[in-house]
Amino acid sequence: MSASRLESILERLDAATAPDDLQAAIEALRAHYAVDHLVYHWVSPDGEQYGCGTYPRAWVERYLERGYLRIDPVIQGCYRRFHPVDWKRLDWSSRAVRAFLRDARDHGLGRQGFSVPIRGPAGQFALFTVNHDCDDTAWAVFTAAHCRELILVAHAFNRKALEFEAGRLPEHQAQLSPRELDAMTLLAIGYSRAQVADTLSISEHTLRAYIESARFKLGALNTTHAVARAMSRGLIVIGP
Amino acid sequence: MLRLLSAERLARHPRLADEMFRHRAAQFRDRLGWEVQVDADGRERDAYDALDPLYLIWQRAEGGHGGSFRLMPTAGRCMVNEHFADVAGVTSSPFIWEVTRFCLAPRAEGQVAAALMLGGGAVMRAAGLEHLLGVFDARMERIYVRIGAAPEVLGRRGKGRDRIGVGLWRLTPEAEARVAARAGLSPDLVARWVARDFDAASVPAPARSA
Structure with missing residues (x-):
């Protein structure tokens, strides 16, 4: 049930034509996850910032006015990384950073954070952050359950943001490799994974990698969603 | 001991870094004759070393470099997609990471290669990956086979000594047991080494003064 709700939010995001649509999508996602805040935050090399999210306006203004970008440990901690970071692992020990954290809490941010x-x-560098107020145990359960999904959602937002920024065509257009197209086509006509692997003379493990890559390129949450997207985009055609 | 280091943290281990880049020059330029960039001090580095990859390194008891490879997710810029797309197509996923510059120190044993492969499995588990995607030359491919970690080859280019392959590794208990025996290491110990470094994204826990 909840997976299909997430799918429909991602469908709307995929169909977004203006930055306001991104804002609507992130608000819907916050409701879906029942967390305090979600934020997509793009930081360009020259320090320009762009984003959408549910942080209180007063906090966003405060952040910009104070130039918190320079000391925000989330930015500093994530900038050179490619794997999600739990805020607990970051260094919040300096005086300036402690004051920043106090200020954030005073503006209604929760004590837990997870940034992709x-x-x-x-x-290009961007972050997708979940912020919430709960105890460590509940937080560990939440992040473990949703880590994979959040990574995919983060990339979905970034894809759209890039599209708006550069006015470029969606990068997923027809970018499936020939093997990935073969795999998706056979899945679409109802072959089992074993049959697809057999037909393509590859192992099921290799097939899994092709499907995984195709799924990501299509911005899909799961294989069924990926097949649906490939068909609706006309990348695969099945019929008499 | 295995170490998983970000480029940033590698810089704090100058000897290890220096030896790794020299051994890469020895393997890729001197032995394989690849057209790689080697600086005046004999260190081989490429554009991807500047993109903050992770390095998995076997550090010898005396502190030096025994062997290593470089890890990056295929969702962003990476070597497989920018240089080997003709071999195996473009793969793109945050859950498939590429393994490149798999390098052994001169006279390093298969044991080091096995330890690195075991570490690769631990990285997969720590990061929730299903696959590693590697680029390898003919000699390294033979070594992988010998230590019980043969990749599933997606494509090849070239012939004989110059042959390059692109292939996938997966994590199976059987392969892990074979490689662990060859490495003479317990998978639990390797998992602890990797998990420790993987978690050390930065320094201590936040002061919850707020």
Whole structure:
């Protein structure tokens, strides 16, 4: 049930034509996850910032006015990484950072955070953050349950943001490799994984990698979703 | 001991870094004759070393470099997609990481290669990956086979000594047991080494003064 709700949010995100649609999608996602805040935050190499999210406006203004970008340990901690970072692992020990954290809490941010770093083309850097207030145990359960999904959602937002920024065509257009196309086509006509692997003379393990890559390129949560997207985009055609 | 180091943390281990880049020059330029960039001090580095990859390194008891490889997710810029797309197509996923510059120190044993492969499995588990995607030359491929960690080859280019392959590794208990026996290491110990470094994304826990 909840997976299909997430799917429909991602469908709307995929169909977004303006930055306002991103904001609507992130608000819907916050409701879906029942967390305090979700934020997509793009930081360009020259310090320009762009994003959407549910942080209180007063906090966003405060952040910009104070130039918190320079000391925010989440930015510093994620900038050179490509795997999600739990805020607990970051260094919050300096006086300036402690004051920043106090200020954030005073502005309504929760004490827990989980940020997915994204590295796009040409040095592009963005973060997708979940912020919430709960105890460590509940937080560990939440992040373990949703880590994979959050990484995919983070990339979905970044794809759209790149599209708006550069006015470029969606990068997923027809970028499936020939093997990935073969695999998706056979799945679409109802072959089992074993039959697909057999037909393509590859192992099921190799097939899993092709499907995984195709899924990601299509911005899909799971294989069924990926097949549906490939068909709706006309990448695969099945019929008499 | 195995170490998983970000480029940033590698810089704090100058001897290890220096030896790793020299051994890469010895393997890729001197032995394989690849057209790689080697600086005046004999260190081989490429554009991907500047993109903050992770390095998995076997550090010898005396502190030096025994062997290593470089890890990056295929969702972003990476070597497999930018240089070997003709061999195996473009693979893209945050859950498939590429393994490149798999390098053994001169006279390093298969045991070091096995330890590194075991570490690769531990990284997969720590990061929730299903696959590693590697680029390898003919000699390294033979070594992988010998230590019980043969990749599933997706494509090849070239012939004989110059042959390059792109292939996938997966994590199976059987392969892990074979490689662990060859490495003479317990998978639990390797998992602890990797988990420790994987978690050390930065320094201590936040002060919850707020």
